[in-house]
Amino acid sequence: MTTLWFMIVAVMVAAYVVLDGFDLGAGVIYLGAARTAEERRSIMRAIGPVWDGNEVWLLAAGGTLFFAFPLLYASSFSGFYLPLMIVLWLLMLRGIGIELRAQMTNPVWLGFFDMIFCVSSGLLTIFFGAALGNVVRGVPLAADGYFFEPLWTNFRVGQNNGILDWYTILTGVIALVTLTAHGSLYIAVKTEGDLNRRARLVAQWAWPLQLLLTVAGLIATVSIRPGVLDNYKHHAIGFVIPVIVFGSLAVMMHAMLKRAEKIAFVASAAYIVGMLVGAAFALYPVVLPASTDPARNLTIYNTAAGEHGLAVGFTWWILGMVLALTYFTVLFRMFRGKVKLEDGGY
Amino acid sequence: MDSALLVHRLHFAFTVTFHYLFPQLTMGLAPLIVVLKTMGLRRNDETYHQAARFWAKIFGINFVLGVVTGIPMEFQFGTNWSHFSRYAGGVIGQTLAMEGMFAFFLESAFLGLFLYGEKRLSPRAHWWSAVAVFVGSWLSGYFIIATDAWMQHPVGYAKAADGSVQLSSFWALVLNPWAWWQYAHNMSGAVITGAFVMASVGAFYLLWGKFETYGRIFVRTGVIAGLIFSVLQLFPTGDGQGVMIAHEQPVTLAAMEALFESQPGAPLVLIGQPNVETRKIDNPLIIPNALSFLTYRAWKAEVKGLNAFPEDQWPSNIALLYFSYHIMVGLGTIFIAIAVVAAFLLWRGKLFSSHWMLWILLLSLPFPYIANTAGWITAELGRQPWLVYGLMRTADGYSKTVSAGNGMFTLLGFMGMYMVLGILFLFLVRREIEQGPEARAESAH
Numbered sequence: 001m002t003t004l005w006f007m008i009v010a011v012m013v014a015a016y017v018v019l020d021g022f023d024l025g026a027g028v029i030y031l032g033a034a035r036t037a038e039e040r041r042s043i044m045r046a047i048g049p050v051w052d053g054n055e056v057w058l059l060a061a062g063g064t065l066f067f068a069f070p071l072l073y074a075s076s077f078s079g080f081y082l083p084l085m086i087v088l089w090l091l092m093l094r095g096i097g098i099e100l101r102a103q104m105t106n107p108v109w110l111g112f113f114d115m116i117f118c119v120s121s122g123l124l125t126i127f128f129g130a131a132l133g134n135v136v137r138g139v140p141l142a143a144d145g146y147f148f149e150p151l152w153t154n155f156r157v158g159q160n161n162g163i164l165d166w167y168t169i170l171t172g173v174i175a176l177v178t179l180t181a182h183g184s185l186y187i188a189v190k191t192e193g194d195l196n197r198r199a200r201l202v203a204q205w206a207w208p209l210q211l212l213l214t215v216a217g218l219i220a221t222v223s224i225r226p227g228v229l230d231n232y233k234h235h236a237i238g239f240v241i242p243v244i245v246f247g248s249l250a251v252m253m254h255a256m257l258k259r260a261e262k263i264a265f266v267a268s269a270a271y272i273v274g275m276l277v278g279a280a281f282a283l284y285p286v287v288l289p290a291s292t293d294p295a296r297n298l299t300i301y302n303t304a305a306g307e308h309g310l311a312v313g314f315t316w317w318i319l320g321m322v323l324a325l326t327y328f329t330v331l332f333r334m335f336r337g338k339v340k341l342e343d344g345g346y
Numbered sequence: 347m348d349s350a351l352l353v354h355r356l357h358f359a360f361t362v363t364f365h366y367l368f369p370q371l372t373m374g375l376a377p378l379i380v381v382l383k384t385m386g387l388r389r390n391d392e393t394y395h396q397a398a399r400f401w402a403k404i405f406g407i408n409f410v411l412g413v414v415t416g417i418p419m420e421f422q423f424g425t426n427w428s429h430f431s432r433y434a435g436g437v438i439g440q441t442l443a444m445e446g447m448f449a450f451f452l453e454s455a456f457l458g459l460f461l462y463g464e465k466r467l468s469p470r471a472h473w474w475s476a477v478a479v480f481v482g483s484w485l486s487g488y489f490i491i492a493t494d495a496w497m498q499h500p501v502g503y504a505k506a507a508d509g510s511v512q513l514s515s516f517w518a519l520v521l522n523p524w525a526w527w528q529y530a531h532n533m534s535g536a537v538i539t540g541a542f543v544m545a546s547v548g549a550f551y552l553l554w555g556k557f558e559t560y561g562r563i564f565v566r567t568g569v570i571a572g573l574i575f576s577v578l579q580l581f582p583t584g585d586g587q588g589v590m591i592a593h594e595q596p597v598t599l600a601a602m603e604a605l606f607e608s609q610p611g612a613p614l615v616l617i618g619q620p621n622v623e624t625r626k627i628d629n630p631l632i633i634p635n636a637l638s639f640l641t642y643r644a645w646k647a648e649v650k651g652l653n654a655f656p657e658d659q660w661p662s663n664i665a666l667l668y669f670s671y672h673i674m675v676g677l678g679t680i681f682i683a684i685a686v687v688a689a690f691l692l693w694r695g696k697l698f699s700s701h702w703m704l705w706i707l708l709l710s711l712p713f714p715y716i717a718n719t720a721g722w723i724t725a726e727l728g729r730q731p732w733l734v735y736g737l738m739r740t741a742d743g744y745s746k747t748v749s750a751g752n753g754m755f756t757l758l759g760f761m762g763m764y765m766v767l768g769i770l771f772l773f774l775v776r777r778e779i780e781q782g783p784e785a786r787a788e789s790a791h
Contacts (some may be wrong), residue, residue, distance in 0.1 A: 048458075048462065049458035049459075049462055049463075050458065052413065052454045052457065052458065053451070053454040053455050053458065055413075055454075056446065056450040056451055056454045058417075059417060059420060059446050059450055060443070060446035060447055060450060060451065062420055062421070062446075063420060063439070063442045063443035063444075063445065063446035063447070064443045064446070064447075066420075066423065066424065066431065066435055066439040066442055066443060067435065067439030067440055067442065067443035068439070068443075070431055070432055070434075070435020070436055070439055070510070071432050071435075073423075073424045073431055073435060073439075074424055074428035074429070074431040074432040074435065074745075075428065075432075076424070077421065077423075077424025077425045077428060077431075078424060078425055078426070078428035078745035078747050078748055079747065080425075081425050081426075081745070081747075081748045081752060081756075082752065082755075082756075084421060084425055085425065085756040085759065088417060088418045088421060089759060089763055091414065091417055092414040092415070092417075092418075092763060092767070095410060095413060095414040096410060096411075096414060096767065096770065099406070099407075099410040100407070100410065100770060100774065103407070103774050103777075145432075146428065146745075146746070146747045147747065148747040148748065148749075305435060305436035305439060305512060305513075306436050306504075306506060306512030306513060308512065308513055308514060309436050309437070309439075309440060309512055309513035309516075312440070312513065312516040313440060313443070316444060316447070316448075317443075317447060320444070320447030320448050320451070321447070323447075323448070323451065323452070324447065324451035324455075327451055327452060327455035327456070328451075328455060330455070330459075331455045331458060331459065334459060334463055334466055334467075335458075335463075
């Protein structure tokens with residue numbers, strides 16, 4: 001049951017990154033790719049009806065994590081206190097940047113909200129990448145299962161960790177580049193004309209960088225935590241994951257060259273899922289490694305909620321998931337196709 | 347101000363108080379918008395559809411503020427109250443996760459359709475999207491109330507070997523009797539906010555002499571809903587909750603009423619300042635025996651005062667608890683009076699020309715917000731010194747690894763951020779109200 005909940009939380013996090021990832025990425029390229037007022041509105045219309053639903057995956061994943069692994073939730077959220085608070089402020093700024101921008105009529109304030117939306121989107125991708133980097137690298141857990149990390153110490157990977165060190169900055173940059181490409185492809189799917197062309201161009205330029213960073217990330221991860229290979233050594237099936245990661249990168253390039261935007265976008269999603277599943281597979285059953293002493297690792301076993309609660313939860317989770325998937329299918333179908341500006345809103 | 351406990355308490359209190367200014371209007375307006383849309387469909391009257399569109403705009407702005415200020419609430423369980431989360435996560439994690447799975451997905455998916463999909467949907471399908479948003483927001487409210495109700499009155503749990511509590515009965519948690527009364531009382535309070543805001547905006551248009559067709563619809567809908575729900579707020583929901591507190595948390599009741607000594611035929615204090623040092627009410631205005639009657643339905647029944655309980659179980663801020671409770675009840679009584687008089691004038695057909703009454707409706711706008719906030723302060727301060735009533739003290743629940751300095755840093759950050767959000771909200775809503783509900787050409791951005 002605990003393994004099942006580990007997989008559920010991993011899937012929900014992956015769903016969040018794939019879904020909110022494209023509207024975050026759209027935010028990153030927003031100022032650069034959309035030059036005219038119409039183009040900016042096109043991007044807003046492309047993500048407007050769906051971004052809030054996408055962000056709910058973060059809340060739902062957080063709630064599920066709280067429910068299934070209370071100690072992990074308690075320890076990681078208090079230990080990552082400062083970066084989480086900064087993430088909250090960025091999410092707020094971004095939310096009002098998108099929604100209240102539509103209410104602004106003066107070009108000065110439109111420009112201000114544009115800037116807020118773009119900058120907060122970019123910073124969020126970096127923070128999310130750095131967060132994942134922290135989980136893979138490990139944190140200075142004390143014997144009672146708690147820790148507290150300052151934002152930075154000496155930028156070195158060691159026992160005296162900060163949130164930001166060279167490794168987590170690397171993972172942050174990987175996330176920035178990956179989601180920029182992901183968002184560009186989404187905008188390419190949803191728009192036409194110059195904006196479509198520029199979005200495709202961004203994704204094409206990001207591609208070699210993405211390939212390079214993926215390789216660098218793998219090498220860095222193995223060098224700071226050789227243990228990440230253990231699960232792969234014991235279960236050869238795990239090697240399917242890197243095949244998926246590099247395979248989807250190849251498909252992305254191929255599809256971009258053939259202007260098959262939708263296929264490229266799906267391949268980008270597969271790449272993201274592959275990277276996340278690869279990390280989860282490497283960590284399992286550890287959910288938060290201790291940089292201090294491996295005996296203090298938080299695992300799915302020492303952080304899980306009671307058996308009865310997990311069993312009951314599975315019943316309603318299935319029901320809730322079926323309902324949620326139904327809504328989102330309806331929603332994405334309603335707003336499918338290229339954006340049309342005359343439809344109103346945003 | 348250097349105590350970490352105090353900083354973490356202020357952190358949650360500030361962020362949740364600001365947050366709840368928005369969901370109460372969301373939850374209060376949602377059913378009223380459904381009413382307007384239903385009228386539009388039934389009478390085939392475009393005016394009602396346009397009225398619904400106007401309120402949907404205000405609803406949308408309000409909803410955004412509710413969402414962005416709501417995300418920090420879920421996070422804070424882990425960031426600022428990690429020992430509590432570890433202790434109780436096996437139980438309240440259920441209701442909080444269900445809120446995400448059942449309410450947030452529903453709301454967020456259909457809000458987009460409701461706000462921006464009217465041209466793509468049939469009128470009936472658009473009506474359903476309004477209903478889905480209404481149901482989603484009210485479900486969300488239930489899961490949050492069920493979580494708070496468990497903290498007020500823990501049920502359906504068992505103690506585990508590691509000292510935490512774990513779920514033992516799902517239905518006991520979800521059907522907690524405390525949650526039913528609290529939910530009914532809370533939702534009724536939210537509709538009062540929605541109704542008074544609607545009536546207030548309507549009164550503004552009538553006094554202004556612009557958009558008068560809409561002004562009459564808003565005033566009529568707001569006054570009728572305000573009358574129904576301000577009465578329900580007192581009886582049975584408020585009364586039911588009061589009786590429940592008297593039975594389950596008698597020390598809280600004593601502190602709310604500032605009843606320092608146990609006595610038969612206890613009086614109800616209408617006005618007066620509790621003096622905790624001398625254990626007396628200064629400048630009291632009382633109704634003799636009334637508290638005994640309200641609590642036990644007997645004029646001479648004995649009501650336990652604070653002296654019947656050890657001092658370490660007294661709520662930690664008796665004066666604020668007493669005042670917030672009295673402000674809530676006092677305002678609730680005034681709402682009934684306003685709604686009854688306004689409804690009488692409406693029935694006699696004189697309301698829309700009674701300028702004095704329209705002025706009262708216009709100026710009533712902030713008071714339901716104050717009453718709802720005071721009600722929540724009563725509930726949460728009344729629970730002190732417990733975080734989970736009888737099980738875990740507040741002093742044991744906060745994040746011991748997060749220092750007072752780090753807590754203060756983010757508290758100040760939230761204060762700054764929320765000040766900007768609040769100003770922006772008032773500015774945008776005021777502009778929507780001034781521009782009025784009449785259809786206008788879509789402004790180009």
